[in-house]
Amino acid sequence: MESLDAFRARARAWLAEAEPPEVPLDLDSRFTVLRRWQKTLFEAGWVGIAWSREAGGQGLTHSHQLVFVEELVRARAPQPIGLIGLEVVGPSIDRYGSDRQRTELLPRLLAGDDIWCQGFSEPEAGSDLASLRTRAVADGDDLVVSGQKIWTSWAHVAQWCALLVRTDPSVRKQAGISYLLVDMSSPGVTARPIRQMTGDGEFCEVFLDQVRVPRRNLLGAENEGWAIATHTLGSERAGATLRRRVELEVAVDDAISELRGRPETPRVRAALGRCHVAMRVLDAQTRRTTARLVAGTGPTPLDSVDKLVLNDVEQTVLAEIAGLLGPLRAVLGSHPHGLRSQRWVHEHLYSRAASIYGGSAQIQRTIVAERLLGLPRG
Numbered sequence: 001m002e003s004l005d006a007f008r009a010r011a012r013a014w015l016a017e018a019e020p021p022e023v024p025l026d027l028d029s030r031f032t033v034l035r036r037w038q039k040t041l042f043e044a045g046w047v048g049i050a051w052s053r054e055a056g057g058q059g060l061t062h063s064h065q066l067v068f069v070e071e072l073v074r075a076r077a078p079q080p081i082g083l084i085g086l087e088v089v090g091p092s093i094d095r096y097g098s099d100r101q102r103t104e105l106l107p108r109l110l111a112g113d114d115i116w117c118q119g120f121s122e123p124e125a126g127s128d129l130a131s132l133r134t135r136a137v138a139d140g141d142d143l144v145v146s147g148q149k150i151w152t153s154w155a156h157v158a159q160w161c162a163l164l165v166r167t168d169p170s171v172r173k174q175a176g177i178s179y180l181l182v183d184m185s186s187p188g189v190t191a192r193p194i195r196q197m198t199g200d201g202e203f204c205e206v207f208l209d210q211v212r213v214p215r216r217n218l219l220g221a222e223n224e225g226w227a228i229a230t231h232t233l234g235s236e237r238a239g240a241t242l243r244r245r246v247e248l249e250v251a252v253d254d255a256i257s258e259l260r261g262r263p264e265t266p267r268v269r270a271a272l273g274r275c276h277v278a279m280r281v282l283d284a285q286t287r288r289t290t291a292r293l294v295a296g297t298g299p300t301p302l303d304s305v306d307k308l309v310l311n312d313v314e315q316t317v318l319a320e321i322a323g324l325l326g327p328l329r330a331v332l333g334s335h336p337h338g339l340r341s342q343r344w345v346h347e348h349l350y351s352r353a354a355s356i357y358g359g360s361a362q363i364q365r366t367i368v369a370e371r372l373l374g375l376p377r378g
């Protein structure tokens, strides 16, 4: 297998020649540009680096994947658009999918030909996900799905959705859930974007009205979807932690470059000091994550510690930078694209979501308390 040093040199050389795209402000154009960028990365062998070859990946390790993320971000090149597929849903299809599902779905996911969304949360089931009510009822070779999802990122542009549904309402709530792979062009699926405080309409309400899904699109067995959903959520936490660490490191470097030439006041020094300390903590924490991923031990309650540290660091660092380089108040409502024109303001506002998506900070603390510290259930 290629050594990490040789792999890093090859990635760096490729990125130096690749001419990564500028990321447009407008969400639709951004989607188009970053989808094309995913294709470019895929064709050059830089997507699915740690995935199996049958799934269309490169068959290398998570350490190689991390090296590429470091080089990509340090080259100021954008991420591919299909991160929900790549970091969240795809690893679960690779692990639990049938041969047909893996070979038909995963190469298209990696190439960005199919965009995936994750239909887990519902209006009455977010933190308490197992209370979800979207029903699927057997009818011949199909399951017929009706219900509503919410906060489904990229649903309005997705070709596929990883959907949690209730297939048996008569048993303990975790036991009656199935994991379905749903073609978003099926009759009865409607996705309606919701505008966020950043100005983007990136996530959606999804309505499902008598949607017929063939049984062969069950991921894993019927009524055994909860364990796979747990795997999906764990993959989301680990993947995001590693990537965000490098992205924040680069954000701090960029902020320092922008501050050069300005007066070095005690306020600036104190803010950068706080960023530096926060980044060192995140760095130390994520070394353990890489080791866990490389060992292939899979998602663990330790991922919740990562997520909590990442939330705090992300929100601290981006609030400090926005405070120095904003200015927050001056741009509110002053631009046709809302707040998006200001990188630091946009990033600061988006960082508020970090302690909500993928399981809120309060829920992660409960996992740490009960499953790592062995404290009594609250």
Ligand SMILES: Cc1cc2nc3c(=O)[nH]c(=O)nc-3n(C[C@H](O)[C@H](O)[C@H](O)COP(=O)(O)OP(=O)(O)OC[C@H]3O[C@@H](n4cnc5c(N)ncnc54)[C@H](O)[C@@H]3O)c2cc1C
Pocket (backbone or CB within 6 Å): 117, 118, 119, 120, 121, 122, 123, 125, 126, 127, 128, 150, 151, 152, 153, 154, 203, 353, 356, 357, 358, 359, 360, 361, 362, 363, 366
């Ligand atoms: C930017 C963004 C993108 C998202 N993308 C997706 C997506 O693609 N697919 C998807 O399925 N979901 C997505 N989500 C939804 C996300 O997973 C949920 O928002 C999250 O799980 C919280 O659920 P909720 O919003 O229903 O809040 P609730 O569960 O209603 O919680 C509200 C508040 O109460 C607290 N709380 C709830 N229960 C407890 C408890 N037992 N103990 C202590 N505190 C508690 C929570 O921590 C939170 O502060 C996204 C969210 C965001 C912000």
